Amino acid sequence: EIRLSLVGSEMCIRDRCGIYFCTGIYFFKLALFYLDNFRTMFVYNYVIKGSKGIIDACLHAVLRTTMKQCNNDYNKTAKEGENMEFNGVFHQAYDNYCYPLNEDELIINIKTGYDVKEVNIILGDPFAAGILGGGETWSGDKQPIIFKKKLKHQIWWTTTVKPPFKRLKYYFELITEDERWFYFEDGFVSAEQMALEGRSRQCFVFPWMNPCDIPVTPKWVNDTIWYQIFPDRFCNGDHSIDPDYVVPWRNRGKVKNEECFGGDLAGIIQKLDYLKELGINGIYLTPINESPSNHKYDTTDYAKIDPRFGDEETFKRLVLEAHKRDMRIMLDGVFNHCGYYFAPWQDVLAKGADSEYYDWFMINEWPLDFKHGAAKKGQFYTFGFFDNMPKLNTNNPAVRKYFIDICANWVENYHIDGLRLDVANEVSHRFCKELRARLKEINPDIYILGEIWHNALPWLRGDEFDAVMNYPLGESIKDFWIDKSQTNQDFEYTINRCYTNYMQQTNDVLFNLLDSHDTKRLRSDTKNLDQYFAQLAVLFSMPGSPCIYYGTEIAMPGSYDPDCRRCMPWDDIEAGKFKERIEMVSKLIHLRASEPLLKGRNFHFPDDFADNPRVIQFRKMGWVDTYVEVIVNCSDEDIEVPKDGEVLFERHCIDTTLLTNGILIRKIVGNGDK
Numbered sequence: 001e002i003r004l005s006l007v008g009s010e011m012c013i014r015d016r017c018g019i020y021f022c023t024g025i026y027f028f029k030l031a032l033f034y035l036d037n038f039r040t041m042f043v044y045n046y047v048i049k050g051s052k053g054i055i056d057a058c059l060h061a062v063l064r065t066t067m068k069q070c071n072n073d074y075n076k077t078a079k080e081g082e083n084m085e086f087n088g089v090f091h092q093a094y095d096n097y098c099y100p101l102n103e104d105e106l107i108i109n110i111k112t113g114y115d116v117k118e119v120n121i122i123l124g125d126p127f128a129a130g131i132l133g134g135g136e137t138w139s140g141d142k143q144p145i146i147f148k149k150k151l152k153h154q155i156w157w158t159t160t161v162k163p164p165f166k167r168l169k170y171y172f173e174l175i176t177e178d179e180r181w182f183y184f185e186d187g188f189v190s191a192e193q194m195a196l197e198g199r200s201r202q203c204f205v206f207p208w209m210n211p212c213d214i215p216v217t218p219k220w221v222n223d224t225i226w227y228q229i230f231p232d233r234f235c236n237g238d239h240s241i242d243p244d245y246v247v248p249w250r251n252r253g254k255v256k257n258e259e260c261f262g263g264d265l266a267g268i269i270q271k272l273d274y275l276k277e278l279g280i281n282g283i284y285l286t287p288i289n290e291s292p293s294n295h296k297y298d299t300t301d302y303a304k305i306d307p308r309f310g311d312e313e314t315f316k317r318l319v320l321e322a323h324k325r326d327m328r329i330m331l332d333g334v335f336n337h338c339g340y341y342f343a344p345w346q347d348v349l350a351k352g353a354d355s356e357y358y359d360w361f362m363i364n365e366w367p368l369d370f371k372h373g374a375a376k377k378g379q380f381y382t383f384g385f386f387d388n389m390p391k392l393n394t395n396n397p398a399v400r401k402y403f404i405d406i407c408a409n410w411v412e413n414y415h416i417d418g419l420r421l422d423v424a425n426e427v428s429h430r431f432c433k434e435l436r437a438r439l440k441e442i443n444p445d446i447y448i449l450g451e452i453w454h455n456a457l458p459w460l461r462g463d464e465f466d467a468v469m470n471y472p473l474g475e476s477i478k479d480f481w482i483d484k485s486q487t488n489q490d491f492e493y494t495i496n497r498c499y500t501n502y503m504q505q506t507n508d509v510l511f512n513l514l515d516s517h518d519t520k521r522l523r524s525d526t527k528n529l530d531q532y533f534a535q536l537a538v539l540f541s542m543p544g545s546p547c548i549y550y551g552t553e554i555a556m557p558g559s560y561d562p563d564c565r566r567c568m569p570w571d572d573i574e575a576g577k578f579k580e581r582i583e584m585v586s587k588l589i590h591l592r593a594s595e596p597l598l599k600g601r602n603f604h605f606p607d608d609f610a611d612n613p614r615v616i617q618f619r620k621m622g623w624v625d626t627y628v629e630v631i632v633n634c635s636d637e638d639i640e641v642p643k644d645g646e647v648l649f650e651r652h653c654i655d656t657t658l659l660t661n662g663i664l665i666r667k668i669v670g671n672g673d674k
Contacts, residue, residue: 084179086188088113088154091172093185093204095457099503100209106161106168107504110145110183111154115176119145119157123170126205138201140170149496150489150605156500166209171201215462218445221418221509222599224282224328225540225589226547227275230517231285231309232260232294233567234550235267243308251569257562260294265310265318272321278553278582279589282328282545284420286517288315291339295517295565297422298339298389302406312414319415330418330447331410335403336426340388360399362391383423394431403431404438411442424450424459424468432464449511460506470510470544473498477514477538478522480616481531481634487613492605495618499543499601507601510544514552517565521549521558529555530661533584533651534632537663540592541620541630543601553585554578584651591649591665597621597628615639625670633662644668 091097091110098108110119124140126132149156161168172183182189186202193199236242236249239262246262255261265288275283287296290306305311319329338345344357352358352366362381368374375382381391393399410416419439421427432450439446450456450465454472459465476494480486499507514535515522526532532555539546551558551568555578558564572578592598602621609615614635619627628648633639641658645668652662 083115083176084174084181084188085113085115089116089174089183089188091183091204093206095461096501096503098204098206100214101160101504102214103166103209103211104162106163106206106209107158108145108161108170109156109158109500110172111151111156112174113154116155116174117177118173118175120173120175121145121159121161121170122173123161123168125163125165126167126169126207127165138169138203142173149500150492151496151500152490152493156496163206163209168206169203170205171203213462215460215503215505217466217505217509218447219508220328220445221447221466221545223593224545225280225592226282226284226330226511226545227278227280228284228513228516228547228549229268229286230263230295230550230565231265231268231288232263233565234263235271235568235570236262236264237267237270238264238310238314241307241310249570250567251571253566254563255566257294260308261567262308263567264308265305265314269314269318269321272325272327276325276327278586279593281326281593282330282418282547283322284330284418284547285332287332287334287422289334292341293339297334297383298337299334300339300341301343302403303409315414323415328417328447330420330449331414331416332420332422333403333407333410334422335392335394335431336421336423337383337389337391340390342390345390359396360393362393391426394428400428400431400434404435407435408438408442411439411446416446418447418449420449420451420469421465422451424465425452425454425456429458429464432459436464447509455501457501460502462503467506467509467511467545469516470498470512472501473510473512473542473544474514474539477535478525481526481535484614488605488609488616489613491616492618495542495605499603504601507543511547512539512542512544513547513549514539515549515564516547517549518561519564520560521556521564522552523555523557524559528661529581530652533588534634534661534663536585536588537630537649537651537665538616538632540588541598541618541628541665543599543603546592548585548589553582555581587649595628595648595667597626597667609639612637612639623670626668627670628665628667631658631664633658633660636660638662 089110089112096109098106101107108121112119120142122140122142124138126138128140129138130136143159143161145157145159147158149158174181174183180191182191182194184202185204189201233255241264242262243260246260249261268283268285287299288305288309289296289299290301290304291297291299296306305315322329344355344360347357348355348361348363363379364381365379368379368387369377370387373385373387374380375385375387383389383391392403394403407419410419421432424432436448439448448464448466450459450468452459452468456465456468459468473495476491476498479494480491502510515525522535523532526535536548536552549564551566554569554573556566556569558566573582597620600620600622604619604621604627606617606619609617609631612635614633616632616634617629619629621627629645631641633652638657638659640656641653641664643656645666647653647664647666649665650663652659653664658664
């Protein structure tokens, strides 16, 4: 758009063709407006001495020069990128940035800096204008991306599209306060470059939504509340199988790694009704295969139930009784390493390099000098640097077949519902892929969980694990109470980080926990029960599948291993000593089970308490304006919360006042759902 202003010594007139006629000296102001989102304007001043009949030529010459200069200036402004945070922008047409949610919907995510105020996606079918390379001029439809989450230094923009032909070609338009850029696979393109005839546009492409490539996770897991059991310390239900060295049950106090208390599978069966009443519908057992230790992570025989726990028939009965109560069972598989007495390892120790099992392990030098620490000397690889836990070579096809056959038997013979892989990030990807293919063929609904403490995207692309243990979420929750300098914005950033790392179907089944047999217990990580219950309330409100460690319902304390593996104090529980604590945890569990929005993946952080940075507030979103709101007052002062909706759970809340350490969970039903 061009605007012209003239001030001169003679009157300026314009004929019916739009040509200016004037004589004398006049001042000439030319303003050019770019028709972009910001009406970008450039103004140029001129002085012209004109005469009738020649002013039109003067103006055309000025206009041509000015237009050229203006385009250079416009493009220069964009190229200099004085405000655009290019390093903050990232997208790739795969993994958690672009993936099919199902056979019809494609999720597209992009990260930008906080300077970007608007993101549009220009998208369409790759062949809409003809075959590739055929001289076609492709143009897509522009759609705004309106949903976003805040990260510490970036914004995560997300949209869902339905490609009619299962494929998509696209690029982005990024708009700041004063700039506009187009983002392609090969980088950023200015408006002027977009106008260049013949210039390539290297768009992002999602080639095809093949059904067998779409990550699928078991839907039942999102409805599951897990209870982790360390069998030796949970309940002794069959004293007839106690070993000679069993020690008396210890209802209070610390324990040692070398102590055996006689907890067994029969004891778990006896307590199934207790767990059912608590609200539990999933049990995760640490290893139960034969091993000399109480923790069983140093397996001797993968095909045998440890006699201290029972036998094969006992375990089958446990699974059967659990299933009668609509409870699932998940076993723990240790395939990164074995125990010292594992038969193939004993064969290697006896025969050395002549053993047929020598390549089942990762041995760099023989013989091994155990006296001076063979693992630390690099002679062979182990779990950590424990010489008595040799690392299994899952690169070896024979090793993979052996352990996958073991797992297949667990699924076919025991009818387990889930399998957790210990130290899963050190096992070969080939093993994980083959394991999944085999187990899903037997039971497509089996839950395969990996113990990985860091970002685990390489294992969560749909062909290995369904989920991982969500330690980052648990640490993020606990950090907010430990680090008083953190604000509710920091909490928002870190929670969003946990749920933008993976695909939505993965988020639905992430194994969420605040403690386990490998960590301090939550009660020993919190200063009081108020903080304890507040963190549990947050856990039960997060997307995924929550898990509590045995004893969480009584706020059992415990420091690091082995103190976190104390005996369950059944005498005190049955005497009613922990009645109030159990009721509080059970109420949270049943609320999670009964309220669909608490299980949902969609959440939002409003800013109603911006003036108090130690108040956590988030909403689990439903249809239209229906949501469940969670408010936790972690500040040192009481806050006022206007009445609204139905109260689902409250603690330290008096009328409209949420006291320090108070918790409020309420449901607001919008007009669209009434």
